[in-house]
Amino acid sequence: MKFCIIGLGxxxxxxxxxxxxxxxxxxxxxxxxxxxHALKDEIEYLILADxxxxxxxxxxxxxxxxxxILAIGEDxxxxxxxxxxxxxxxxxxxxSRIINPLHGRLLKLLKIDELMIPEAMAAAxxxxxxxxxxxxxxLDLGGGYEIAQVLAPPAFVGKTLQDVGLRSKYDLNLVTIxxxxxxxxxxxTRQSISKVLGIPLPDxxxxxxxxxxxxxxxxxxxxxxxxxxxx
Numbered sequence: 001m002k003f004c005i006i007g008l009g010x011x012x013x014x015x016x017x018x019x020x021x022x023x024x025x026x027x028x029x030x031x032x033x034x035x036x037h038a039l040k041d042e043i044e045y046l047i048l049a050d051x052x053x054x055x056x057x058x059x060x061x062x063x064x065x066x067x068x069i070l071a072i073g074e075d076x077x078x079x080x081x082x083x084x085x086x087x088x089x090x091x092x093x094x095x096s097r098i099i100n101p102l103h104g105r106l107l108k109l110l111k112i113d114e115l116m117i118p119e120a121m122a123a124a125x126x127x128x129x130x131x132x133x134x135x136x137x138x139l140d141l142g143g144g145y146e147i148a149q150v151l152a153p154p155a156f157v158g159k160t161l162q163d164v165g166l167r168s169k170y171d172l173n174l175v176t177i178x179x180x181x182x183x184x185x186x187x188x189t190r191q192s193i194s195k196v197l198g199i200p201l202p203d204x205x206x207x208x209x210x211x212x213x214x215x216x217x218x219x220x221x222x223x224x225x226x227x228x229x230x231x
Contacts, residue, residue: 001024001025001066001067002024002025002026002027002064002065002066003019003024003025003026003027003065003066003067003068003069004026004027004028004029004060004061004062004065004067004068004069005019005026005027005028005029005068005069005071006029006030006051006068006069006070006071006072006082007029007030007070007071007072007073007079007097008028008029008030008032008035008036008038008039008071009035009071009072009073010073011071011073011097011118012028012030012069012071012072013035013038013039015069015071016028016039016042016043017039017042017043020042020043025044025045026043026044026045027045027047027060027061027065028043028045028046028047029046029047029048029049029051029060030048030049031048031049031050031051033048036048047059047060051078051081051082051085052078052081052082052085054085054088054089057085057089062086062089062091063089063090063091063092065091065092066092066093067092067093067094067095068086068091068092068093068094068095069095069096069097070082070083070086070094070095070096070097070112071097072097073097073099074099076099076103079096079097079099079103079107080103080106080107080110083096083107083110083112084110087110087111087112093114094112094114095114095115095116096112096114096115096116097115097116097117097118098115098116098117137149140218144217144218144219145215145216145217145218146215146216146217146218146221147175147213147214147215148213148214148218148221149178149211149212149213149214150211150212150214150221150224150225151210151211151212152206152207152208152209152210152211152212153224153225153228153229154208154228155228156206156210156228157206157207157208158205158206159205159206160202160203160204160205160206161174161200161201161202161203161204161206162202162203164206166214166224169224170216170220170221170223170224171216171217171220172214172215172216172220172221172224173214173215173216174200174212174213174214175213175214175215176196176197176198176199176200176213177196177197177200177204177206177210177211177212177213178195178196178197178210178211178213179195179197179209179210179211
């Protein structure tokens with residue numbers, strides 16, 4: 001996919017790097033030469049431009065991007081101006097960082113409905129990490145359902161999917177099994193995904209470094225973790 005990131009402060013820079021590492025095409029834009037220079041060896045398409053000026057978009061392929069992420073930080077007026085320009089240009093999808101609730105309300109008046117506060121998202125992630133170190137990640141699907149990545153409990157190791165009864169005991173579906181890579185400073189168990197093993201067979205024996213990708217109610221995921229003294 002192709003993404004345009006406007007605003008290369010701390011958040012925008014990290015986002016650009018991560019998307020590029022994940023194999024996406026990234027167009028990164030900022031009006032500060034130092035921010036552009038910092039990414040010169042990592043991002044192929046770097047554009048020095050002031051996007052509050054509609055004419056600056058002549059060199060930015062907004063219409064070819066699957067989404068434009070407006071990552072401008074503290075400059076409230078610049079963010080609104082750029083958002084207005086993107087709407088005028090008919091960008092397919094606009095995702096904007098917001099600075100405060102008023103900023104969010106004004107962006108909604110411009111019909112920008114995908115809003116985010118990176119600091120709040122990071123705080124929510126860190127809270128989950130501190131509460132449940134073995135819960136590597138989770139995606140809230142609404143209605144109480146989620147997809148969760150959980151390090152295999154020690155009690156599962158050496159047993160098969162059929163033995164542990166994830167579905168019969170906890171009403172959880174094992175979507176796949178992944179392998180981890182590395183850790184973070186927060187927990188020796190926290191890992192990033194390096195390999196996905198496909199659809200697990202009932203007789204597949206769990207290993208200590210397995211990451212279980214589970215689908216079900218969040219309360220059932222946590223009940224399973226409590227029962228097996230993980231997290």
